[in-house]
Amino acid sequence: DTVLTQSPALAVSPGERVTISCRASESVSTGMHWYQQKPGQQPKLLIYGASNLESGVPARFSGSGSGTDFTLTIDPVEADDTATYFCQQSWNDYTFGAGTKLELK
Amino acid sequence: EVQLVESGGGLVQPGRSMKLSCAASGFTFNNYDMAWVCQAPKKGLEWVATISYDGSSTYYRDSVKGRFTISRDNAKSTLYLQMDSLRSEDTATYYCARHVPFFDYWGQGVMVTVSS
Numbered sequence: 001d002t003v004l005t006q007s008p009a010l011a012v013s014p015g016e017r018v019t020i021s022c023r024a025s026e027s028v029s030t031g032m033h034w035y036q037q038k039p040g041q042q043p044k045l046l047i048y049g050a051s052n053l054e055s056g057v058p059a060r061f062s063g064s065g066s067g068t069d070f071t072l073t074i075d076p077v078e079a080d081d082t083a084t085y086f087c088q089q090s091w092n093d094y095t096f097g098a099g100t101k102l103e104l105k
Numbered sequence: 106e107v108q109l110v111e112s113g114g115g116l117v118q119p120g121r122s123m124k125l126s127c128a129a130s131g132f133t134f135n136n137y138d139m140a141w142v143c144q145a146p147k148k149g150l151e152w153v154a155t156i157s158y159d160g161s162s163t164y165y166r167d168s169v170k171g172r173f174t175i176s177r178d179n180a181k182s183t184l185y186l187q188m189d190s191l192r193s194e195d196t197a198t199y200y201c202a203r204h205v206p207f208f209d210y211w212g213q214g215v216m217v218t219v220s221s
Contacts, residue, residue, distance in 0.1 A: 033207035033208075035150075041213075042200055042211040042213055042214055043150065043200075043208070044211070045209050048207045048209070086149065086150055088207065090207055093166075094140075094152035094155075094206070095152065096150040096151065099150075
């Protein structure tokens with residue numbers, strides 16, 4: 001299985017820029033996608049194909065990367081962005097990262 | 106508006122069976138592959154199974170092969186997951202999702218607890 005590694009947690013202040021990383025154990029080309037999950041809710045698609053913004057998602061969210069290293073950027077961060085963010089690859093079956101919990105200071 | 110509504114979860118003993126359903130609306134169901142994704146309590150997400158738009162192809166993660174069966178009824182716009190020989194490690198919230206090959210719409214999830 002392709003293993004996706006994310007940092008476990010981040011804490012930032014509102015208005016700041018935050019980058020959340022995801023590293024794949026093997027190349028997934030641009031088959032990387034990002035989701036936001038708030039407590040008690042289902043995941044929500046933010047970014048697909050590494051850098052494409054899903055319809056209705058604020059332009060504060062952006063994605064980049066290819067191969068094995070990917071980044072989700074939120075700029076500027078707002079209080080409502082408190083959530084866990086998961087990456088997911090679709091190049092070799094379908095696997096998810098363990099998630100990065102974003103907290104606001 | 107796309108809606109996916111799961112049902113059928115609950116408490117089940119190890120070794121027993123349970124069938125989940127997912128009623129879809131707001132899109133042309135028989136045009137899309139569909140999937141089940143699970144999330145154990147306080148854990149991450151795991152893809153479970155996918156079925157092609159016409160039901161002709163199915164795909165499973167290794168840990169559920171031979172125990173779980175994904176199916177669909179396009180006339181009823183409904184997705185199913187038959188879970189047999191359940192184990193304690195199958196305890197999770199199960200989400201149905203539209204699979205494109207990322208998961209662009211998700212249901213609210215249904216909890217399955219496997220315990221004696």
